[in-house]
Amino acid sequence: MSQLSTSPQVGPATEPAPPEPRSHPRVVGAFVLVGALLVVIMLVHLTQGTSSVGARDLLHLITGGDDEAARVLVAARIPRLLAGLAVGIALGFAGAALQSLARNPLAAPDTLAINAGAHLAIVVVAASGIALPVLSSGALAFCGGLLAAGLVMALSAGGQAATTRLILAGSATALALNSLTMLLLLLFEQATIGLFAWGNGSLVQTDLTAFTQLAPVIGIAAVLLVALGHRLDILALGDDTATVLGLNVRRTRLVVTLLAVLLAAAAVTLAGPVAFVGLCAPVIVRLLGRAVPGVHRHRILLPMSGLVGVVIVLGSDVLLRVVLGGHAGVEVPAGVVTTLFGAALMVWLARRHRDAGPTRQPPGAHAAVRSRSFHLSVVTVCAVVTVGAVVLGMLAGDTWVLLGDIVNWIQGRTGPAYTFVLEQRWPRVAAALLAGAALAVAGTIVQAVCRNPLAEPGILGITAGAGIGAVSLLTFVPLAGVAAISGAAALGAVVAFALVYGIARSGGLSSDRLVLIGFAVWQGGTAVITFIIVTSDPWNTAKALTWLSGSTYGRTGPQVLPVLIALLLSIPAVIAVRRELDLLSLDDDTPRVLGVRLERTRLIALGVAALLTSTAVSAVGVIGFVGLVAPHAARALVGGRHGRVLPVAILLGAALVSIADTLGRAVIAPAQIPAGLVTAMIGTPYFVWLLWRSRNTTTGPR
Structure with missing residues (x-):
């Protein structure tokens, strides 16, 4: 059975960049198609909400419509839209970077417990009754996510161990952190009211304050990852080959990990843990490899994953409100829909691949024989x-x-x-x-x-x-x-x-x-x-x-x-x-x-x-x-x-x-x-x- 984390033939989620020249027209076409789909979703997203303001009212704003539609647009819908945009980009970039580092299709902010660590850090602050500025909360979330990711990566051999082992290590760490989070939510119910739904990824925003402070962080981290794209391409060839080619493997891994955790922490600070976006977006992009040669190169993969991440987040929000109505967007976290989508994708990945990691040994293989x-x-x-x-x-x-x-x-x-x-x-x-x-x-x-x-x-x-x-x-x-x-x-x-x-x-x-x-x-x-x-x-x-x-x-x-x-x-x-x-x-x-x-x-x-x-x-x-x-x-x-x-x-x-x-x-x-x-x-x-x-x-x- 093939190893999900080792061979170049492991599948679309971990395949290194092909050596043949990329097809520029196809790459441009892919960006255009994804961008067009995103524009359509964004326009539909702006027409949805709890108020009666619809598409016709928003169109009238172009010719000087009523103030009520403008107030609804500025106060509620644009902040929600921009939050989804920022979260999708952050998680898409972070997931693509983590999967490349681990050479594992199921590495993501969720499976590496980054979201759980960041979530716990924010709940600790809320339970203590301390009101911190957005950037300070983001810094704490970054520290929590980084500690969780470090533990999981250490337990799973840098994330490169068998996929089953990575999932078990990540799920155990996440379960422990989520247990502490639940304990705080129960013991400090009044101080943490509303954080249960937010803890599953909610795009509800009261204003643009959080977005305006976190958007530059997300943008800078994304640009830096793209700048490191060539190094990630070399790293995909294997640590030994990359070292021979003059790449400082340890430094590259450290920098990329810090940037990925920073992006995930910013997303959690802005909208809570929106699950599985970081897993799904890069996998979907890599599946385009046969139709779009060159998409595995990181300077294409990273921004494309960010765009697909936005499509997943905003598309899930649109689908939720289409099926259940505008009020569902307030009551039901968007992360619930992304989790269901991600779970389906994970089932598909598991069916396509087999994993023969070290945990596939008999349970009693190392047990001593006792009298x-x-x-x-x-x-x-x-x-x-x-x-x-x-x-x-x-x-x-x-x-x-x-x-x-x-x-x-x-x-x-x-x-x-x-x-x-x-x-x-x-x-x-x-x-x-x-x-x-x-x-x-x-x-x-x-x-x-x-x-x-x-x-x-x-x-x-x-x-x-x-x-x-x-x-x-x-x-x-x-x-x-x-x-x-x-x-x-x-x-x-x-x-x-x-x-x-x-x-x-x-x-x-x-x-x-x-x-x-x-x-x-x-x-x-x-x-x-x-x-x-x-x-x-x-x-x-x-x-x-x-x-x-x-x-x-x-x-x-x-x-x-x-x-x-x-x-x-x-x-x-x-x-x-x-x-x-x-x-x-x-x-x-x-x-x-x-x-x-x-x-x-x-x-x-x-x-x-x-x-x-x-x-x-x-x-x-x-x-x-x-x-x-x-x-x-x-x-x-x-x-x-x-x-x-x-x-x-x-x-x-x-x-x-x-x-x-x-x-x-x-x-x-x-x-x-x-x-x-x-x-x-x-x-x-x-x-x-x-x-x-x-x-x-x-x-x-x-």
């Missing part, structure tokens, strides 16, 4: 830790109780106050315990089927699908019962799983393709959830944020029951096929030779994972990293055999979510931190350590 007595000792210790986590969960909270109070409560001898506290607390403890166990089993299955120790149910889109189902029902049927919510979450998870599996299976199931398509569906599902929230109840984002962050708040006994039933049905079945999972985690040929019906076994196993994930999401919301950390830690402790991994993973997952929930309830009581945010902050360092430890094992040519 039976050692395994029993580990299970015993994990069981003790889990029981301790449950006891601590019952004791801790905004009201601390004693062990004697719990004993009296069990015997029915406590007073009304403690009875109320413990009656409210036990369902939360049970929900955290069972959800952690369910996610751990699901993660173990997914990692075995994908033969990828860094995969988890969330990265396959299952969590997002379950979230869509549950949030949709909570929004449109507020009085829905527990069974209905669980059913909606299960349906959403099954639909997402069927979509990911069906697309990835086309042309032969590839583990890496499964992960990449799942990531795209995950991002698209998150955009759908955002759309539902901002269109139904935009001023009550705390409820949705709490759900999306994973919380046991307000849980009742009946809400926990579906998770218990799913575990009771699934665990015996998974234990019964533990040997098949051992074979699946090796390769495709060994199970077939030994008589395992590979496709059927994969489908059933992933179906069980989808069931467990959906019930866990219906009970506690979206909790990440548990399905990644628990199975991997279990394999590190007891080896790679699933008969031993499963009980340890179940106990570790249950303990992890229980401890996270207890910490979230007790650390800043009476305020609470959702358990999903705590698990993300606990799991991210572990995940980063895994990537860092294996970063030097990357195989294949660079």
Whole structure:
């Protein structure tokens, strides 16, 4: 299989400039066509809005029309148009530069967590109550984006590692940063009101102040990148060749990275994180390579990517308001549409390419072989830790109780106050315990089927699908019962799983393709959830944020029951096929030779994972990293055999979510931190350590 990040034949998104002379007429024609399309979109964009001012009113301005149309044009529509113009150019240039540096078609401000880092920096300032000028906010966003990009590039070998590795490193870093952002949005709801929608990329502008200050920054950075275009052409030939030709590779990479991060940070400061524009625009331009020779040369690629970026941003805004009306432009972030478009493009890229990075090794490939007595000792210790986590969960909270109070409560001898506290607390403890166990089993299955120790149910889109189902029902049927919510979450998870599996299976199931398509569906599902929230109840984002962050708040006994039933049905079945999972985690040929019906076994196993994930999401919301950390830690402790991994993973997952929930309830009581945010902050360092430890094992040519 070809390496997306190495060979010149990897496809349109990373192909170096062809040696033949460029066709000037075709290049000029391409610029003219894109420019004409952009002019049409801009004219249509100016006619849209919440007021009744239309195209005819704007035409009358040429002959001295009424002042109302002029005020609407100057106060609202031109600022929005110029914001889209600046954001499209900035992200188009930044994406093209980052893809060229990484020689990876999926490198972008989103996948390198630049947008997440810049977003967090701005939210930190807003939560602190400090009002900073635009340029100062932009400087902080630049620092946040640069730190995030540096971490991801270090974890993914400068971005040149296998595409799956880049996506996993970027998604983990972005998830951790987004968890901190969500925490601030929840804890400082009044100070950060309106930032939830803005955090998904909104073109709404009150005036031209931000644009006039950031436009020169974007313009200068874009011009400097074009001036470095010849150096990028040489760099595309490979680091060794570029060095022989006299190029200072390290300095060029540093300068281009700084300029790309600066452009992305300026876009985030102006309009929030508009997702996937930096990924889509350069890919679309490079796809024109056959029809327009020479388009891969960076002095053409960069400005063309900027123009296509503007077409994507403004076109998405126009499409949004055409379909949903003028008010949708205020309520729904334009980034929701660009995310859906980018997710579709990413699925297309994943279907065309295969990736054989270092994460395509059996999950237990490096696990030590342990004795039976050692395994029993580990299970015993994990069981003790889990029981301790449950006891601590019952004791801790905004009201601390004693062990004697719990004993009296069990015997029915406590007073009304403690009875109320413990009656409210036990369902939360049970929900955290069972959800952690369910996610751990699901993660173990997914990692075995994908033969990828860094995969988890969330990265396959299952969590997002379950979230869509549950949030949709909570929004449109507020009085829905527990069974209905669980059913909606299960349906959403099954639909997402069927979509990911069906697309990835086309042309032969590839583990890496499964992960990449799942990531795209995950991002698209998150955009759908955002759309539902901002269109139904935009001023009550705390409820949705709490759900999306994973919380046991307000849980009742009946809400926990579906998770218990799913575990009771699934665990015996998974234990019964533990040997098949051992074979699946090796390769495709060994199970077939030994008589395992590979496709059927994969489908059933992933179906069980989808069931467990959906019930866990219906009970506690979206909790990440548990399905990644628990199975991997279990394999590190007891080896790679699933008969031993499963009980340890179940106990570790249950303990992890229980401890996270207890910490979230007790650390800043009476305020609470959702358990999903705590698990993300606990799991991210572990995940980063895994990537860092294996970063030097990357195989294949660079």
